[in-house]
Structures are given as C-alpha cells and as structure tokens.
Amino acid sequence: MPSTTNQTRRVVIVGGGTAGWLTAARLNKTFNEKGQVLDITLVESATTLRIGVGEATVPTLRRTMQLLGVDEAEFVRRSSATFKQAIRFEDWAELGSHYYHPFEAFRESNTSSGAVNWLSRRGQDSDDFASAAGIQAALCDGNRSPRRAQDRGYQGPMNYAYHLDADLLGDFLCELACAAGVKRVVDHVENIEVSPEGLIEAVTTRSGNRLEGDLFIDCSGFASLLMGRLEVPFESYGQYLLCDRATAFRTPNGPAAVLRPYTRSRALSAGWSWGIGLQNREGHGYVWSSQFTDAEAAERELRATVPEAEGVEARQLKMRVGRSEVSWKGNCIGIGLSSGFIEPLESTGIFLIEEAVDCLIRYFPVGGLNAADIAAYNVHFKTLYEEIRDFVVAHYCVSRRTDSAFWREVVKPERIPDSLKARLDAWSRRVPGMQELGGAGLFALDSYFYVLFGMVWTPPDAVRWAGLTEHGRSDLRPMLTQARARALADLPDHTAFIRQQYG
Numbered sequence: 001m002p003s004t005t006n007q008t009r010r011v012v013i014v015g016g017g018t019a020g021w022l023t024a025a026r027l028n029k030t031f032n033e034k035g036q037v038l039d040i041t042l043v044e045s046a047t048t049l050r051i052g053v054g055e056a057t058v059p060t061l062r063r064t065m066q067l068l069g070v071d072e073a074e075f076v077r078r079s080s081a082t083f084k085q086a087i088r089f090e091d092w093a094e095l096g097s098h099y100y101h102p103f104e105a106f107r108e109s110n111t112s113s114g115a116v117n118w119l120s121r122r123g124q125d126s127d128d129f130a131s132a133a134g135i136q137a138a139l140c141d142g143n144r145s146p147r148r149a150q151d152r153g154y155q156g157p158m159n160y161a162y163h164l165d166a167d168l169l170g171d172f173l174c175e176l177a178c179a180a181g182v183k184r185v186v187d188h189v190e191n192i193e194v195s196p197e198g199l200i201e202a203v204t205t206r207s208g209n210r211l212e213g214d215l216f217i218d219c220s221g222f223a224s225l226l227m228g229r230l231e232v233p234f235e236s237y238g239q240y241l242l243c244d245r246a247t248a249f250r251t252p253n254g255p256a257a258v259l260r261p262y263t264r265s266r267a268l269s270a271g272w273s274w275g276i277g278l279q280n281r282e283g284h285g286y287v288w289s290s291q292f293t294d295a296e297a298a299e300r301e302l303r304a305t306v307p308e309a310e311g312v313e314a315r316q317l318k319m320r321v322g323r324s325e326v327s328w329k330g331n332c333i334g335i336g337l338s339s340g341f342i343e344p345l346e347s348t349g350i351f352l353i354e355e356a357v358d359c360l361i362r363y364f365p366v367g368g369l370n371a372a373d374i375a376a377y378n379v380h381f382k383t384l385y386e387e388i389r390d391f392v393v394a395h396y397c398v399s400r401r402t403d404s405a406f407w408r409e410v411v412k413p414e415r416i417p418d419s420l421k422a423r424l425d426a427w428s429r430r431v432p433g434m435q436e437l438g439g440a441g442l443f444a445l446d447s448y449f450y451v452l453f454g455m456v457w458t459p460p461d462a463v464r465w466a467g468l469t470e471h472g473r474s475d476l477r478p479m480l481t482q483a484r485a486r487a488l489a490d491l492p493d494h495t496a497f498i499r500q501q502y503g
Contacts (some may be wrong), residue, residue, distance in 0.1 A: 016044030017220035019336030021173035026032040026357045043185040056263045056347040062154045072153035074081040076502045079164040079239040080279040084177040091267040099454030101161040102136035135484040140262045144491040199330045221337040236322040243271045246317040248285035261494040276449045310365035323385040326378045384441045390420040391443045398457040428459040
C-alpha cells in the first residue's frame, strides 16, 4: 500500500451477507463520516447461497448497532428479531436434565464465592446453579422480556442479545452502507491478481470487471476466495470438536406462537439441536458428527423433535471447523467464515465478525501496511479462537451421557485441548480464578461456572477448596428471592412485548 496518508484508500470486500455488509457499514461509518478516507467497494454474487450463520447472538451486537447509529426498534423490526437472555441446555449432562447459561453477571464482587456457596449447600436444596447465582434463569422460565417500553434503545434492566434473521440483517446493513456511499457490485469473483511480493492487486469477475484495491477483505464464507488463493494454511479443530455437519429447516410462526427469550439447545445422539424463535418463524437445526451418523438419519432424528416441520424442506451443510493459520496476510484480511468457524453452540458467529471489524479499525493501515500491527492482529485472533474452542469443548467433556457412541467419545482425554485440561485441573485443586483464563476474550469466569456447574461438574477437591474461602459462606438466597420477585412483576411478557412494540 502507498505510504502517504493523504490519499483515499481503496478497500475491496469480496462477499456480502452479515460479514461483508457489517464490515462495509462499520468501516464507512468510522472513516468516512467526516470526509472520505476510504473508497469502499463490495462485490457479491447473486447466485451464492448464504449460510445464514448467527441467528442467535451475544450482547456485543447492541454496541455494534449503536456505533452504526441504528435505532433499535427499526433494527428489531427489519431483522424480525426477538430478545435473548440465555441458552437453555437440555439433556447435556444426562437425559432429562437442563440448565441455563444466562448473560447475567454474578451478583457479588467475587465470582468464585458464588460457586463455593453453591457447592457447600448442594444436596441441601434443589436450586440449580443459575438460580442460586442470579435471577435471569427464572425470567426465562417466566418468559419475561429483558426490557420494558419505557427503556431507552439498547437498554434494559437485564443484559440481553437478539435472535434474528441473518438474511434480513444482511439486507438491512446493505441498505445502510449503500445509502452512506459504499459501492455495491453484483458479480461473481473468478480470479485474483497477486504481485510477486504476495499482495493482491485486483480481483476479476465473471462479467469482466477488474476491481483494484489497496486492502482486500475476504467475506466469502467457507469458499475463502481470497485467503484460499493466497494459500493460507487451515488449522482444523476436528480432533476436539467432532461435529462437522448441520441439518436445518425453518417453520413459520403464527400469531399464537410463544416467543422464547432464550435459545434452546438439546443434546441428541450425535450432536445437538437448536431452536431459535423469531417474530416470523422458528429456526431449527441439528449440528452433528459425520463419524457417528449420516444426513438421512440426522434429518430423521431432528424431525422427530419438531413434528410441525412435516413437509418442510431441510438444508444440509458441511462445516469447516477450525481457523486460518493467520487471519491477516499481506493486504488481505479474512472476516467471518473465511477466517474460521467454531460450531454455533454459544452463538459466536456474529461476535467474531464484530471483533474482527473492531480490530481492523484499530490496526487499519491508513499509512501503509505495518508488520507489527498485522502480527498483533493475528496473535489476538489465534488466542480468541482457541479460547472459544476451549469453552465449547467444556460443554462436552464433562457430560455424563453414555447412551451413544458420540457421547462416549467426546469425553475421552484426546478430545480435550491441553489448555482446557490444565484449566480444569487447576480448578479441581483451588478456587477457580481469572488467572487460568489468560486473555479472557468473550467468556469470563461467570460463563464457565454456569456451564460447568450447570452440568453438575464436581471438582475432585471441591470440599477442600470450598473451605479456603471464608466469604463463600454468605447466603445470597434472601436477596435473590426479593430481586427475582421484583423482576417478574416489573418485566413484561416477552411474546406480548415483541408483538406490541415491533409487530
């Protein structure tokens, strides 16, 4: 790239969808709102089938939409969104069990004491861990909205994210970006031109377009049209995450449908299914391992859990689980599925796009490529992907299910990354702390506790380390009982709120 700073930089984004249009909209809003710094062109094929990843999200999307200056009510309507407060995991620990992973932070200054307190009482009452640590599980059971009509946009008494239609979100972001000056080219990229130094100079399309640029962003999904052409190696996580296929279909939501304020995840024989309720439809899917079942059997098993889907056509998807060895090479950056993919168990797909754009803005090479900045970007994403991988594996490796070959396999030592083994080993010997989380990107100690203790994981030395924390003996139940009652009385029914405010 040129080294001067007074020249407009040409950015070419290959691929649309949520990844491409979110990237285009954020870059344009950040750099061009007070005068053009970037000349942004997005090229997308009219025939490429969108994956539609990311229909469940995490709370970071609220900040992203605020940064774009989007009114929350418009965003919710345009993406057929509902609110999400948690994930409800069913049959994961054992058949018939369930637990919540809510977005609620622990209601005390030291997160470890909540676990100590709960472990010291376990067996004396029937509280699951999420109910013992907070109130959001009860709000999910009560089908409450996390916000009220009087709350300002993107605010509410409870932390929340969204369920949304990823295709509609991509279309909305496309409108937003194009209205603000981003150029859209509908064409199919067929080739890229690479200099002897390994930098992309231009992409060429089926209709003969030649798009030159200074920085190229690969949002082409699993096709990895740019990163693949640059021969960026791919590191598979298949040893640890066995699910490599997905079966999905959609059923319409009528006016009488109950809109759950949580994502439903149900463990099945060779993986797990999702249920995500939007305003206009319900999304259903089965993430499964091809080592333990096949497409026909997986579809049959999923349909058995959704009787209303009779006659609805299913999509079969292959998933490339892992990450590119580097997310930024030369003047090319992979964002979204072209950079990496971890099964959508904890709804990290759109978050990884958001994080990539945030980091790109921070390290943007306005004055020319900088090797140190590129290296820092790549180290950050290597660490982040590994942190998310470990957290997802933690859902599997402490399961007590033995009813299928899949569940007997996922708990084997070779299926657990060394970094996660070391963390669980440390937590079995001492009070869990942030020290073992290292970089702690998205999932903090609270999240690990919700999952591990939701699965009724028992540290071998729990009795010993529980005794090390004096303040762990405090009983939060009276305070939580009062807070729970107030919230249930104050917050509206989620289904009614969505219909009245955004219908």
